Amino acid sequence: MAKLVEKAEQYVTEGVGKMEKPDADLSWVTVKRMDRKALSLESDLIVSNPYSHDLPICEVTYKLKSANREIASGRIPDPGSIKAKDKTTVKIPTTVPYDFLISILRDIGADWDIDYEMDVGLVVDLPIIGDFTVPLSKKGTLKLPTLLDMI
Numbered sequence: 008m009a010k011l012v013e014k015a016e017q018y019v020t021e022g023v024g025k026m027e028k029p030d031a032d033l034s035w036v037t038v039k040r041m042d043r044k045a046l047s048l049e050s051d052l053i054v055s056n057p058y059s060h061d062l063p064i065c066e067v068t069y070k071l072k073s074a075n076r077e078i079a080s081g082r083i084p085d086p087g088s089i090k091a092k093d094k095t096t097v098k099i100p101t102t103v104p105y106d107f108l109i110s111i112l113r114d115i116g117a118d119w120d121i122d123y124e125m126d127v128g129l130v131v132d133l134p135i136i137g138d139f140t141v142p143l144s145k146k147g148t149l150k151l152p153t154l155l156d157m158i
Contacts, residue, residue, distance in 0.1 A: 028133070030055045
């Protein structure tokens with residue numbers, strides 16, 4: 008009996024390992040808006056669904072870092088579903104207070120940009136498997152707007 012249970016577990020493990028899973032990509036972080044208190048950023052999380060039915064997204068977690076410091080983090084609970092056999096875009100809004108930008112002034116420097124790293128965890132509810140987290144990370148340079156850009 009123990010061998011039968013062991014073979015069944017091995018069969019399920021191999022089957023789940025070969026099963027297609029959702030894929031995701033993170034677009035570059037862009038400046039959305041500036042006001043007197045903060046800089047509003049946005050990134051697109053583009054998720055592909057290989058299945059013939061919609062997949063619910065349980066949550067999206069994110070951390071935005073620069074100069075080895077966390078700028079912002081957050082959680083987007085229940086942002087909707089990924090359409091069947093299609094791609095779905097989830098917007099990730101982030102707000103960076105100006106006092107943080109002042110604290111990393113050396114990184115901003117003469118070229119007026121920020122080197123950043125964005126870590127995202129996309130949690131989807133897969134049939135049979137349950138909650139599955141797709142980890143993503145993107146590094147890049149964010150060009151900050153100047154006063155001329157605001158006029």
